[in-house]
Amino acid sequence: MVHNNLNLYFDNAATSWPKPEAVYKAPEKQMRQAYGNPGRSGHTHTLESDRLLYQAREAIGRLYNFSDPGRLVFALNATDALNMAIKGFLNPDDHVLYTAMDHNSVLRPLGRLRRDGLISTTMIPCSGQGYPDLDFFEKAFRDNTSLLVINHASNVTGTIAPLKEMIESAHRRGVKVLVDAAQTAGVIPIDVLNENIDLLAFTGHKGLFGPTGTGGLYVAPWIDLKPLREGGTGSQSEIDIHPESMPERLEAGTLNSVGLAGLLEGVNFILETGVEEIHRKESELRDYLYEQLQNTGGLTLYGPASSSQSVAVLSFTLDGADCGEIGYILESSYGILCRTGLHCAPLAHQAIGTFPEGTVRLSPGYFSSQDDLDYLVNAVREIVQLASE
Amino acid sequence: MASSCYITFPSTFFAIRAESVLKGQSYFFKMVPVPRSISSSCGTALRCECEDITTLKDRLLQSDLELEGFYRLEEKGLKKPVVTELYLDDQETR
Numbered sequence: 337m338v339h340n341n342l343n344l345y346f347d348n349a350a351t352s353w354p355k356p357e358a359v360y361k362a363p364e365k366q367m368r369q370a371y372g373n374p375g376r377s378g379h380t381h382t383l384e385s386d387r388l389l390y391q392a393r394e395a396i397g398r399l400y401n402f403s404d405p406g407r408l409v410f411a412l413n414a415t416d417a418l419n420m421a422i423k424g425f426l427n428p429d430d431h432v433l434y435t436a437m438d439h440n441s442v443l444r445p446l447g448r449l450r451r452d453g454l455i456s457t458t459m460i461p462c463s464g465q466g467y468p469d470l471d472f473f474e475k476a477f478r479d480n481t482s483l484l485v486i487n488h489a490s491n492v493t494g495t496i497a498p499l500k501e502m503i504e505s506a507h508r509r510g511v512k513v514l515v516d517a518a519q520t521a522g523v524i525p526i527d528v529l530n531e532n533i534d535l536l537a538f539t540g541h542k543g544l545f546g547p548t549g550t551g552g553l554y555v556a557p558w559i560d561l562k563p564l565r566e567g568g569t570g571s572q573s574e575i576d577i578h579p580e581s582m583p584e585r586l587e588a589g590t591l592n593s594v595g596l597a598g599l600l601e602g603v604n605f606i607l608e609t610g611v612e613e614i615h616r617k618e619s620e621l622r623d624y625l626y627e628q629l630q631n632t633g634g635l636t637l638y639g640p641a642s643s644s645q646s647v648a649v650l651s652f653t654l655d656g657a658d659c660g661e662i663g664y665i666l667e668s669s670y671g672i673l674c675r676t677g678l679h680c681a682p683l684a685h686q687a688i689g690t691f692p693e694g695t696v697r698l699s700p701g702y703f704s705s706q707d708d709l710d711y712l713v714n715a716v717r718e719i720v721q722l723a724s725e
Numbered sequence: 726m727a728s729s730c731y732i733t734f735p736s737t738f739f740a741i742r743a744e745s746v747l748k749g750q751s752y753f754f755k756m757v758p759v760p761r762s763i764s765s766s767c768g769t770a771l772r773c774e775c776e777d778i779t780t781l782k783d784r785l786l787q788s789d790l791e792l793e794g795f796y797r798l799e800e801k802g803l804k805k806p807v808v809t810e811l812y813l814d815d816q817e818t819r
Contacts, residue, residue, distance in 0.1 A: 375737035378758030378768040383741075386769070390741040404789065406738055571736040572766040579766075581791055584736050 346674045346712060348701030349491050349519060349649045351541045351548060358601035359545055366597035374593050375570035375584075385593045392600040393583070399603055399611070400536060400554060401527040409553045409586040410596060414518035415441035417537035417553035420586060421514050422446060422485070424561030425535070430455045431478045433511075434485040436462040436683040437495065442485050442516060443683065456480075462687040465640055466495030473502065477509050484511050488526075489519040492684040492695065493639030494622065494649030496524065503532055512559065518542065519647050522602075523618055523702075525611045534559050543614075544606065546599030549592050561586060614702050619643035621700040621709060625650050628713040632720055638688050638695060651688075651695035652716075657723050659696045665722075666696075670715040674698050727800050730775040730811070731757075732782065733765035733793040740769040746788045752777050762808045763796050782813055 345353050366388065372381030374389050393405035402408075411417035422445045426432065434442055436459055449455045458476045460468045484506040489496045503513050514535040517526060522543030528536055533556065540550030555561060566578035567588035579585060606614065622643040629652065630637055638651040653659060663676035677694040678685055685691035700709065734740040744756050754773040759765040773781055775797055785792060795811040 376768065383756055383769065386737050386741045387744075390738070390745060394745075405742070569736065570768060579736060581735055581739070583738055 344671050344673065344708060344711070346672060346698045346700055346704070346708075348542065348704075349647075349679075349697060349699035350675050352543065352545055352701050354703055355545045355547075355598075356602060356605040358605065359547070359598045362597040362601045363547060363594045366594050373570075373590055376568075376590075388593060388597055388600065389591060392596050392603070395600055395603040395607065396552060396554075398607055399522070399526070401529045402554060404557065406582045407555050407557060409555060409583045410591055411537070411551040411553055412549055412592075413541070413551040414516065414537050414539035417539075417551050418442055418485075418514070418516060419445050420553050420561065420564050421535045421537055421555075422483075423449070423564055424586070425483060425512070425514070425559070426455055427482070428454050429480055430482040431480045432457045432483045432485065433460060433473070433476055433481060433506075434458075435460045435468045435487055435497065436687040437466055437468070437487040437490040437492070437497070437681065438485060438683065439487065439491060439516065439518065440680040440682070441518070442487070446485075459683065462495075462684070464638075464688050466490045466493035466638075466684065466688065468497060468502070470498070470501065474505060477506075477511065481509065481511050483514060485514045485516065488515050488517045489524065489647040489649075490639070490681070490684055491519050491649065492651055492679050492681050492697065493688060494519075494646035494651075495639050496520070496645055496647065499531060507532060519649065522606050522611065523614055523647055525615070528554055528556070540595070540599040540602065544599060545602030547595045550595040550599040553586070555582070555586070563588070565589070609702075617702055618648035618700065621704055621706075622646060622648040622650060624706070624709055625698060625700065625713065628709075629716060632717060634720055634724060635716070638690065648701065649697060649699045651690070651697045653690060653693070653695050654720060654723055657719075659694055662696050662719060665719055666715060670711070672712055672715055728775055728797055729772050729800070730778040731760070731763060731796045731798065732771040732773070732778065732785070733759060733763060733796070734767045734769070734771075735791050735793050736767050737769055739791050740767055740771065742788070743771055743785050743790055743792075746785060746790065747771075747781065750784075752781060754781065760798060760806065762798065762806055763794070766793055778811070779813055 370384030372385045374385035393408040460473045512534040517538040521538035536554040540546030541548040565588045569584040634655040640646040659676040666672040675697045759770040797809045798806040
């Protein structure tokens with residue numbers, strides 16, 4: 337019984353789907369009606385593209401509470417933004433703190449710099465529930481520690497990091513903080529001003545409902561990053577040095593105005609709906625899923641029991657079963673789409689004890705319904721039953 | 726011959742930001758391609774009435790904008806205009 341229902345999609349932690357209707361329409365409108373190269377020519381189409389990018393920066397500023405749209409640099413995705421932040425911020429001999437819940441988008445740029453002998457790093461271990469060991473963290477700072485990278489919420493367990501506490505601790509020692517909001521942008525309120533966030537990296541295609549190939553990096557006014565890429569900006573063209581003023585300093589080449597038209601609509605949808613409302617609904621779904629699956633024999637659930645400490649991500653394993661096989665059965669027999677394996681976060685799996693097999697990850701979204709969840713719960717229970725026979 | 730005045734910007738970001746700041750206010754202005762007779766870092770300039778240019782400059786600087794230059798152009802039909810660079814008595818902008 338294969339179901340081709342939109343709402344049997346439980347892989348929103350990978351990319352959100354479906355999107356608000358306006359997100360589908362805006363990129364087409366941008367290409368058909370005002371397709372100019374932003375920043376380049378000065379004619380009407382170019383200006384319309386420029387305005388669109390400006391509006392997108394402003395809307396993201398409203399979402400994260402910053403007033404200067406020039407502090408928002410567009411990126412391809414969270415990985416791109418994290419690379420810009422890490423490689424643009426660090427200097428030789430710097431020491432960096434990160435957590436076991438970090439994604440390869442943090443682990444690999446740090447790993448490259450460490451292997452090249454440029455920096456040193458310390459990983460803060462995490463509990464089986466995905467919480468960073470704060471006692472270890474407090475003792476991990478060194479004289480040359482310059483950056484703390486915080487995984488705001490894990491893409492494996494959903495665990496929300498104690499952001500406020502960790503930021504305060506880092507700032508007391510003069511250490512700057514990069515927040516990886518890949519799983520939280522658009523689904524948990526983020527206030528860069530009041531939370532004193534120095535750098536915030538996010539993707540556009542998950543919680544912000546935008547298309548793939550969109551994302552961004554918020555850079556606080558007191559942070560100066562070295563640019564990773566330099567080139568055409570449409571400004572100061574006679575000089576062979578890349579412009580210094582933000583956001584051009586960190587942006588080069590033609591921006592993805594088509595994708596960003598979609599992202600703007602995604603962010604507008606969130607601003608109209610309210611992040612709190614989105615979080616409330618997703619929390620209900622996650623709590624329900626946890627409650628329904630927690631006492632199922634043979635099934636192990638990972639991450640916090642309550643959605644107050646988690647985003648809408650729930651990983652599980654089934655005794656003796658291969659998670660890839662479970663994923664295959666969920667799709668082929670039930671039409672349920674989810675993700676299985678390591679989810680690009682190997683250290684997180686070591687922390688929760690699921691390395692190297694990984695987990696089955698269920699991630700409902702704002703558009704998932706109670707009926708969808710009941711159908712999913714029933715499917716998982718049937719698979720558990722099948723495995724026990 | 727008619728004169729109009731121009732404000733130029735170090736980047737398109739600031740040109741669009743200027744438009745956004747002034748939008749809905751009572752000034753008459755328009756975002757236009759920079760005339761070839763003016764040198765500018767960015768291809769878009771703000772054209773305004775010459776009597777408004779100091780007020781607009783002040784308003785934009787209050788909003789933390791980076792501005793590049795100020796010009797008056799005396800237009801002579803299709804012939805090259807006469808360009809005068811204006812020094813609006815503000816160290817921050819020059």
